[in-house]
Amino acid sequence: MEFDISRFRDTFFQEAEEHAATMEAELLRLEQGGGDAESLNAIFRCAHSIKGASGTFGFDDIAKFTHALETLLEGMRAGRIEPTAARAALLLRSVDVLRELLAAARTGGPPPAGVEESAAQLVVAQRADWAPNAPAVARVDDSAARPYRIRFVPAPEIFLQGMDPVLVLRELERAGEVQELRVDLSRLPPLAQLDPEICYLGWDLRLRSEKSAEDLRDVFAFVEDGARVEVEPETARPALSAPSVRAPVRDSTSIRVTTEKVDKLVDLVGELVIAQSMAAEILNNFTASSLLRLQEAFSEMERYTRELQERVMGVRMLPIGSVFSRFPRLVHDLAEATGKRIVLEMSGEETELDKAVVESLGDPLTHLIRNAVDHGLEPPEERRAAGKPEQGAIRLHAFHQGGNVIVEASDDGRGLDAAKIRRKAVERGLLAEDQPASEEQIHAMLFEPGFSTAEQVSSISGRGVGMDVVKRTVEGMNGAVSISSAPGRGTSVRIKLPLTLAILDGLLLRVGEQTYILPLVAILESVRPTAAQLNSMAGQGEVVIMRGEPLPLVRLHRLLNVPTEVTDATRGLLVLVENHGRRLALLVDELLGQQQVVIKSLESNFRKVEGVVGATILGDGRAALILDVAGLAQMARNARGVIDR
Amino acid sequence: MTTAATLGTETGTQVNQYLTFTLGSEEYGIEILKVQEIKGYTGITPIPNTPPYIRGVMNLRGTVIPVVDLRVKFSMEEQAYDKFTVIIVVTVRDKVIGVVVDAVSDVLDVAASQIRETPDLGARADVRFIGGMATVGEKLVVLLDIEKLLSAEEMSSLTSAA
Numbered sequence: 164m165e166f167d168i169s170r171f172r173d174t175f176f177q178e179a180e181e182h183a184a185t186m187e188a189e190l191l192r193l194e195q196g197g198g199d200a201e202s203l204n205a206i207f208r209c210a211h212s213i214k215g216a217s218g219t220f221g222f223d224d225i226a227k228f229t230h231a232l233e234t235l236l237e238g239m240r241a242g243r244i245e246p247t248a249a250r251a252a253l254l255l256r257s258v259d260v261l262r263e264l265l266a267a268a269r270t271g272g273p274p275p276a277g278v279e280e281s282a283a284q285l286v287v288a289q290r291a292d293w294a295p296n297a298p299a300v301a302r303v304d305d306s307a308a309r310p311y312r313i314r315f316v317p318a319p320e321i322f323l324q325g326m327d328p329v330l331v332l333r334e335l336e337r338a339g340e341v342q343e344l345r346v347d348l349s350r351l352p353p354l355a356q357l358d359p360e361i362c363y364l365g366w367d368l369r370l371r372s373e374k375s376a377e378d379l380r381d382v383f384a385f386v387e388d389g390a391r392v393e394v395e396p397e398t399a400r401p402a403l404s405a406p407s408v409r410a411p412v413r414d415s416t417s418i419r420v421t422t423e424k425v426d427k428l429v430d431l432v433g434e435l436v437i438a439q440s441m442a443a444e445i446l447n448n449f450t451a452s453s454l455l456r457l458q459e460a461f462s463e464m465e466r467y468t469r470e471l472q473e474r475v476m477g478v479r480m481l482p483i484g485s486v487f488s489r490f491p492r493l494v495h496d497l498a499e500a501t502g503k504r505i506v507l508e509m510s511g512e513e514t515e516l517d518k519a520v521v522e523s524l525g526d527p528l529t530h531l532i533r534n535a536v537d538h539g540l541e542p543p544e545e546r547r548a549a550g551k552p553e554q555g556a557i558r559l560h561a562f563h564q565g566g567n568v569i570v571e572a573s574d575d576g577r578g579l580d581a582a583k584i585r586r587k588a589v590e591r592g593l594l595a596e597d598q599p600a601s602e603e604q605i606h607a608m609l610f611e612p613g614f615s616t617a618e619q620v621s622s623i624s625g626r627g628v629g630m631d632v633v634k635r636t637v638e639g640m641n642g643a644v645s646i647s648s649a650p651g652r653g654t655s656v657r658i659k660l661p662l663t664l665a666i667l668d669g670l671l672l673r674v675g676e677q678t679y680i681l682p683l684v685a686i687l688e689s690v691r692p693t694a695a696q697l698n699s700m701a702g703q704g705e706v707v708i709m710r711g712e713p714l715p716l717v718r719l720h721r722l723l724n725v726p727t728e729v730t731d732a733t734r735g736l737l738v739l740v741e742n743h744g745r746r747l748a749l750l751v752d753e754l755l756g757q758q759q760v761v762i763k764s765l766e767s768n769f770r771k772v773e774g775v776v777g778a779t780i781l782g783d784g785r786a787a788l789i790l791d792v793a794g795l796a797q798m799a800r801n802a803r804g805v806i807d808r
Numbered sequence: 809m810t811t812a813a814t815l816g817t818e819t820g821t822q823v824n825q826y827l828t829f830t831l832g833s834e835e836y837g838i839e840i841l842k843v844q845e846i847k848g849y850t851g852i853t854p855i856p857n858t859p860p861y862i863r864g865v866m867n868l869r870g871t872v873i874p875v876v877d878l879r880v881k882f883s884m885e886e887q888a889y890d891k892f893t894v895i896i897v898v899t900v901r902d903k904v905i906g907v908v909v910d911a912v913s914d915v916l917d918v919a920a921s922q923i924r925e926t927p928d929l930g931a932r933a934d935v936r937f938i939g940g941m942a943t944v945g946e947k948l949v950v951l952l953d954i955e956k957l958l959s960a961e962e963m964s965s966l967t968s969a970a
Contacts, residue, residue: 722856724856762869763872766869769865788855798857
């Protein structure tokens with residue numbers, strides 16, 4: 164397969180940088196004692212993601228380094244290795260090394276010096292009795308200045324003792340860098356009462372110094388009598404992190420758009436403005452003969468407006484194929500690494516999703532594929548023995564369903580071993596020994612953090628990070644994830660993503676005075692039935708015979724409770740829709756046309772409504788409901804159920 | 809004109825501003841801070857299988873908001889919409905909701921001392937969403953607690969038939 168991976172290199176670097184920033188932020192928290200198990204999980208996931216992706220892109224030294232990083236983190240996460248501040252500091256330094264590695268990989272430059280040494284440090288740090296070796300720490304501690312907050316209120320009679328507080332301040336200046344100095348004038352009396360031999364002043368200062376608090380205190384040794392001296396480190400943050408703190412950049416709300424696209428938008432707006440001024444010009448000198456020109460000007464404006472809308476939407480929407488296309492290489496490499504024969508089948512690449520959603524799908528899908536290769540698919544001999552083709556299959560399938568986009572990743576491997584998962588869950592304390600759990604519940608255990616059943620930890624997967632990352636990522640996008648499996652037949656993970664931001668190709672139709680929109684993907688055809696095709700089944704509902712097949716006939720006006728004059732099906736139109744392979748004929752008054760509509764949520768100000776995906780705004784400014792075929796089918800079944808009883 | 813709806817007077821009692829509107833011959837008031845805007849009546853799209861007092865949804869500058877008809881909600885006789893019919897757009901706990909009323913009348917300053925508790929109207933009367941009664945001059949204004957009125961379960965949760 165012809166495949167150009169370089170297009171996604173930039174994405175990798177951007178993501179890696181984001182991961183590094185997250186790791187840094189969490190490590191800083193950890194180092195300050197503010198971190199918890201969740202921070203460790205987060206750091207670990209970041210390292211794991213970078214490792215996985217760098218392997219895909221062939222950056223072996225990054226993969227190797229992050230593997231070392233990850234191994235230490237895994238130990239800390241599992242509680243085998245204590246997450247001390249020193250280890251956090253080491254990890255922080257490692258993140259810096261990782262950044263250098265990434266920068267080198269990006270520019271194609273030589274790998275930075277000291278990578279091996281850092282990696283070796285990470286391995287050594289797994290020992291329980293590990294302590295940062297003295298010189299390194301001393302150097303680190305000395306090289307960086309710590310911030311102090313110092314308050315100095317000399318004794319009022321300090322001058323009488325022959326001392327000068329200014330000398331003390333000078334001394335402090337020599338001890339480090341005075342960043343802020345404030346004079347406390349609060350005790351200063353009115354001039355008439357001022358005694359020139361009394362010291363009324365006090366000082367507050369912020370000092371950055373390499374010296375310890377005790378050393379700084381010594382500066383005050385001669386003036387301490389009767390004075391108030393406070394020397395406090397400004398924060399508990401150890402020296403190492405202070406100078407290298409970078410604000411973690413999280414641009415999760417921004418999208419990257421090429422300048423070309425933006426230029427095109429600017430051009431279009433320009434054209435639109437010109438077309439508008441032309442129309443205005445025609446109107447200014449309007450005569451009956453200019454009507455035709457006005458119509459032309461309007462159709463031109465309409466054209467530009469439509470194009471503008473499409474392009475603005477195009478900025479946000481991306482076919483899911485752009486994320487799928489990284490996987491053939493991944494599967495190829497994984498197949499080589501594991502000695503398994505694998506074919507990757509992909510479908511529905513053209514399904515469009517919001518750009519941000521598509522991008523966030525990369526990591527979870529990578530994990531799913533790795534899991535499928537590593538745990539799901541059996542080695543060729545085992546497959547042959549089980550009577551399956553030697554070549555295992557992994558399928559990625561994206562499609563619309565109801566108001567959602569479904570992405571399925573499945574394999575035809577050995578399936579999940581429910582008994583093994585159960586044992587593991589009991590071991591981990593997630594489940595009581597005798598607690599009954601359905602297969603579904605047991606499968607859901609796989610989404611718990613740190614849950615892994617792999618006997619062998621490999622560099623591909625098997626650390627049990629994949630699934631909880633998948634769950635978190637998907638839920639972060641307001642989606643849901645579920646897993647199903649049949650022993651010996653394979654495993655399928657289903658990611659359901661909402662369509663809230665999406666645009667939809669819709670068919671506008673009329674029922675009574677109302678306009679509704681049906682998603683075009685669900686529609687098979689529309690027909691006007693003849694009386695001969697219509698049948699009712701003993702008061703149990705109506706059917707229409709289409710090419711010999713009886714289909715349930717659903718009167719939309721009745722289902723949606725809208726008054727209409729078209730109650731005779733032979734005078735209206737039947738729209739044939741398909742849902743889960745089941746067909747349904749919807750009776751409508753007439754079809755109005757096809758249009759792209761922007762889906763507006765009903766839930767943001769109201770609530771979910773059965774049978775409705777959302778609403779949209781029509782050309783005349785009215786709101787119209789977008790119907791959900793799956794929901795309608797359900798409603799129709801319920802309605803019939805009522806009749807049954 | 810003050811920007812704040814709550815003013816302290818010399819006597820120290822609190823004064824709240826209420827937007828008053830009519831439903832038939834009755835006069836109601838809602839706290840003006842909850843009011844986002846007032847719109848003339850525009851097209852409303854009905855939503856299937858919702859309580860009758862939910863008239864449907866409307867387009868408020870690109871956002872789809874539900875519209876509640878107070879006449880129906882209060883079981884009053886329905887009346888054809890005319891040129892006085894307005895939609896008061898209110899914000900209730902982050903949700904934007906339109907409320908159809910016959911007409912808006914005034915903005916009233918109501919001191920806390922002017923507000924009387926709702927009299928006991930017997931067990932059959934649902935007075936949960938009535939915040940009190942205020943007598944302003946000759947008029948009796950029913951002050952509505954819009955939060956209670958519009959955040960009831962039927963507005964937020966799905967009462968599915970399934």
